[in-house]
Amino acid sequence: MFNITPTVRNLLIVNVAFLLAQMNLLPLLTQIGSLYPIGSPYFFPWQFFTYMFLHAGWGHLFSNMLGLMVFGPLLEQRWGASRFLTFWLICGVGAGLLYEGVRGYEGYRMEQARQEFHQSPNGPDFDRFFSSYFPEATGYQTLAHALERNPQNQEYIKAATDAVDGAVEETRNSKFGGMLGASGALFGLIFAFAYLFPNTKLFIFPFPFPVAAKYLAFGYTLIELYQGVHRVPGDNVAHFAHLGGLLIGFFVVKYWEGGRERFY
Template identity: 80%
Template sequence: MFNITPTVRNLLIANVLFLVAQQSLLPLLTQVGSLYPIGSPYFYPWQFFTYMFLHGGWGHLFSNMLGLIVFGPLLEQRWGASRFLMFWLICGVGAGLLYEGVRGYELHRMEVARQEFHQSPTGPEYEQFFRKSFPDASGYEPLARAMAQDPKNPEYIAAAEHNVDKAVSDTWNSPHGGMLGASGALFGLIFAFAYLFPNTQLLLFPFPFPIAAKYLAFGYTMLELYQGVHRVPGDNVAHFAHLGGLLIGFIVVRYWEGGRERFY
């Protein structure tokens, strides 16, 4: 049985209540509380805090809360309730800040690509814009081929410019563009656990053998880095928020635990 400590239990209850509110009582809570890009009409400063208490469904909530139950109690016992809660919140907010930085860079590149297309509105450039900026998009290929065959056609050029502008505008203004979930805070816990209890053996589904916490944290870090850099169509996971939580967890633990012995 899991030894659920008081702060871990309170975080579990809070996250469950927030999801119930999202789904039945206050459906607009998802839009108001998720973390949107700075500059979006849906962005509010409090979202750096509220996004970590919201989830996309029961499966999403279950995976994050299971991690909290596995890694949280030993850390709370070591640090105490107040410091453990502070660590959870710092990692969550820090993950959101780093994610916003990466997202802002991506949006800046998208805007630069839009301006470059307006300067050279050709079929290949039109196709390249969507391949790089919107790898999940489809339906732009016929117009790209038509522009390649008739590059001076003003109707083709106007339609392509409209589609490019709309794609960028919809990215900034979409009510569905927010990030939510406690994963950033959880990845901070994973690092802290692996640092303080590196040789603790953990069972990770679907592997039938135990894995030391330090190897689990390293594997998660490498996987998130690879998936964040090599994005595939349909992947809507905020990998850089996970990495942000790991980084913030590393900084805080090193500061708090400097000179103290780790457990093995």
């Protein structure tokens, strides 16, 4: 079913080995290897590299490795093992860097919203803060309505201010705030595959008909962009890391294409 090339096979083995280590041998590996926000007490520079070899479970690993097996072999045959591995790593690291930039911007906006709320605490802004930055939170609406009805109540003001401060600090210092997975690197492969083999037909569940690679990449981009901008409660997918992998993949492929070793 799959023509597994050497580097693709080695990446599969390494990723499976890391997940086994996470689950059985080194449970702290997930914490020290996942990519945390810069400024978090759990952040270390090596996480830009290590996060792409860690996964949240077998389902997470399977989806990424399935993509690697689908898109990787033809690219490795086209480029060779060294260039293929370089591309995978560049896309993974680049996706992490871009995602950190997005997280940093979101953190800056959240801090600005917190300071504005401190200056003028009120019910509507309290509700807006949580619905914007913590849509999965529950129960805050009751306090928001109480503060709106009694805007001078110091007990309500203190409770709301403490809740906002606690949410921001939890985001910065939570040990569960790390990103992990090979999706950023994989989305770089998806772009490269669609660029080099645009009319290759692929069967993608749940569609009962084949889809050209160029349309698949375009569709994935639109979906990730929409889901990244319109976050829903419970969505813990790093959509902007996926988009970062696509973007880095684009730049790398175009750079290589414009160099001395042109694609044929």
